Amino acid sequence: xxxxxxxxxxxxxxxxxxxxxxxxxxxxxxxxxxxxxxxxxxxxxxxxxxxxxxxxxxxxxxxxxxxxxxxxxxxxxxxxxxxxxxxxxxxxxxxxxxxxxxxxxxxxxxxxxxxxxxxxxxxxxxxxxxxxxxxxxxxxxxxxxxxxxx
Amino acid sequence: xxxxxxxxxxxxxxxxxxxxxxxxxxxxxxxxxxxxxxxxxxxxxxxxxxxxxxxxxxxxxxxxxxxxxxxxxxxxxxxxxxxxxxxxxxxxxxxxxxxxxxxxxxxxxxxxxxxxxxxxxxxxxxxxxxxxxxxxxxxxxxxxxxxxxxxxxxxxxxxxxxxxxxxxxxxxxxxxxxxxxxxxxxxxxxxxxxxxxxxxxxxxxxxxxxxxxxxxxxxxxxxxxxxxxxxxxxxxxxxxxxxxxxxxxxxxxxxxxxxxxxxxxxxxxxxxxxxxxxxxxxxxxxxxxxxxxxxxxxxxxxxx
Numbered sequence: 001x002x003x004x005x006x007x008x009x010x011x012x013x014x015x016x017x018x019x020x021x022x023x024x025x026x027x028x029x030x031x032x033x034x035x036x037x038x039x040x041x042x043x044x045x046x047x048x049x050x051x052x053x054x055x056x057x058x059x060x061x062x063x064x065x066x067x068x069x070x071x072x073x074x075x076x077x078x079x080x081x082x083x084x085x086x087x088x089x090x091x092x093x094x095x096x097x098x099x100x101x102x103x104x105x106x107x108x109x110x111x112x113x114x115x116x117x118x119x120x121x122x123x124x125x126x127x128x129x130x131x132x133x134x135x136x137x138x139x140x141x142x143x144x145x146x147x148x149x150x
Numbered sequence: 151x152x153x154x155x156x157x158x159x160x161x162x163x164x165x166x167x168x169x170x171x172x173x174x175x176x177x178x179x180x181x182x183x184x185x186x187x188x189x190x191x192x193x194x195x196x197x198x199x200x201x202x203x204x205x206x207x208x209x210x211x212x213x214x215x216x217x218x219x220x221x222x223x224x225x226x227x228x229x230x231x232x233x234x235x236x237x238x239x240x241x242x243x244x245x246x247x248x249x250x251x252x253x254x255x256x257x258x259x260x261x262x263x264x265x266x267x268x269x270x271x272x273x274x275x276x277x278x279x280x281x282x283x284x285x286x287x288x289x290x291x292x293x294x295x296x297x298x299x300x301x302x303x304x305x306x307x308x309x310x311x312x313x314x315x316x317x318x319x320x321x322x323x324x325x326x327x328x329x330x331x332x333x334x335x336x337x338x339x340x341x342x343x344x345x346x347x348x349x350x351x352x353x354x355x356x357x358x359x360x361x362x363x364x365x366x367x368x369x370x371x372x373x374x375x376x377x378x379x380x381x382x383x384x385x386x387x388x389x390x391x392x393x394x395x396x397x398x399x400x401x402x403x404x405x406x407x408x409x410x411x412x413x414x415x416x417x418x419x420x421x422x423x424x425x426x427x428x429x430x431x432x433x434x435x436x437x438x439x440x441x442x443x444x445x446x447x448x449x450x451x452x453x454x
Contacts, residue, residue, distance in 0.1 A: 028159045029158070029159060029162060032159065032162050032163055032166055033162070033166075035166075036166045036169070036170070039170070043173075043184060044184060044187055044188055044191050045188070045191075045280065046188050046191060046192040046286065046313065046315070046318070046320055047274075047276040047280055047282060047284045047286065047320055049280065049282050049284075049312070049322075049328075050280070051173075051174045051177035051178050052173050052174070052176075052177040052184040053169075053170045053171070053172070053173025053174040053176075053177060054170075054174055056166075056169070056170040056173060057167065057170035057171065057174065060163070060166045060167055060170055061167075063166075064163050067159055067163075098281075099281065102281075105174070105178070108327055108328040109281045109327065110281060110327035110347070110348040111327065111347065111348065114327070114347070114348035114349065115281065118281065
């Protein structure tokens with residue numbers, strides 16, 4: 001549905017934003033594992049033209065960053081506005097890491113200005129749209145993972 | 151305990167990083183791990199994509215109309231007239247009428263060019279997260295589609311088929327930064343390379359040192375061997391700015407595409423190239439203008 005909407009500049013990735021929310025709420029090990037699995041799922045996308053495993057690498061790195069900064073991230077569920085800002089920044093950073101790794105692997109991903117505008121647009125749309133879905137994502141995660149946490 | 155937990159996290163991190171790098175290395179070495187899985191995923195999700203496309207295309211159209219709100223008044227007047235006309239004939243929704251017109255134009259272009267085509271609907275657009283400009287269409291190998299087939303719309307070239315599953319195909323759009331094709335300036339033998347740049351502007355590099363690019367020049371596809379990936383004669387774009395640089399070996403120009411890639415709903419995949427190169431016959435001809443010459447009649451001299 002998101003891809004049907006012709007956003008100005010470009011759209012945003014609902015999946016990446018959701019994954020960032022999940023990674024921020026997980027513990028150390030969970031961030032790494034969910035990051036790897038989430039990245040693998042992105043690699044299975046039919047429109048992905050990048051090497052299989054690239055998104056898995058990016059999301060594993062993001063999971064690691066969440067892991068080492070767990071104490072400073074704290075519990076953002078009590079500060080939703082800060083949480084949204086944090087998720088938007090994390091989404092943008094994951095896209096930036098993806099572009100850097102793609103460049104190192106010799107891929108043609110486009111010019112600098114185009115990529116920066118895509119990442120910037122993704123950040124803005126994540127900031128605007130994720131507040132609508134954040135409570136739902138947190139509730140779904142709680143419902144799915146309650147037994148494990150217990 | 152904390153140290154044990156930290157060691158375990160580090161070990162897990164190293165394991166996952168090595169796994170990711172291993173997968174990337176295998177893929178770059180040509181071991182196609184994901185090909186069959188992506189094909190299966192595409193087959194499984196194609197009915198879902200088609201359903202979502204039907205359900206949510208009004209949302210996409212609404213978002214587009216918000217962006218063009220300044221032109222809405224004129225469009226509203228046109229639509230009101232069309233509604234009255236449709237009410238007097240049959241009840242057809244605006245979306246269907248628009249798509250029928252688009253399909254008619256596509257088939258007209260294909261017919262004039264001698265292309266054998268399979269019409270398709272766009273059911274998905276590539277995610278911005280992949281930094282690729284792609285669309286997904288609702289025809290696949292079961293309809294005779296295979297990789298490296300040209301995709302056209304009523305305006306001209308759209309892209310080339312990148313991957314195929316049984317019921318869907320992914321098309322790489324011509325504005326993707328990795329897209330390059332050979333083009334010819336209509337009316338001349340000058341050939342060049344057209345490159346996508348990710349937006350609505352394209353770069354033309356003329357390979358012919360004796361040729362000249364002029365503002366308003368129309369570009370057509372030069373064609374490939376066997377018509378794969380590009381069939382000859384498809385309108386590609388128009389030159390809007392010529393970049394003159396005396397120190398440059400090649401001549402460059404900015405081009406806009408003939409097809410509107412932002413709002414395509416229907417396309418056609420060329421499954422069989424034409425027997426003869428249509429050359430410039432598919433370039434839309436400008437509407438003829440009438441020129442009126444007036445010769446003033448001499449004023450009679452006053453008689454005394």
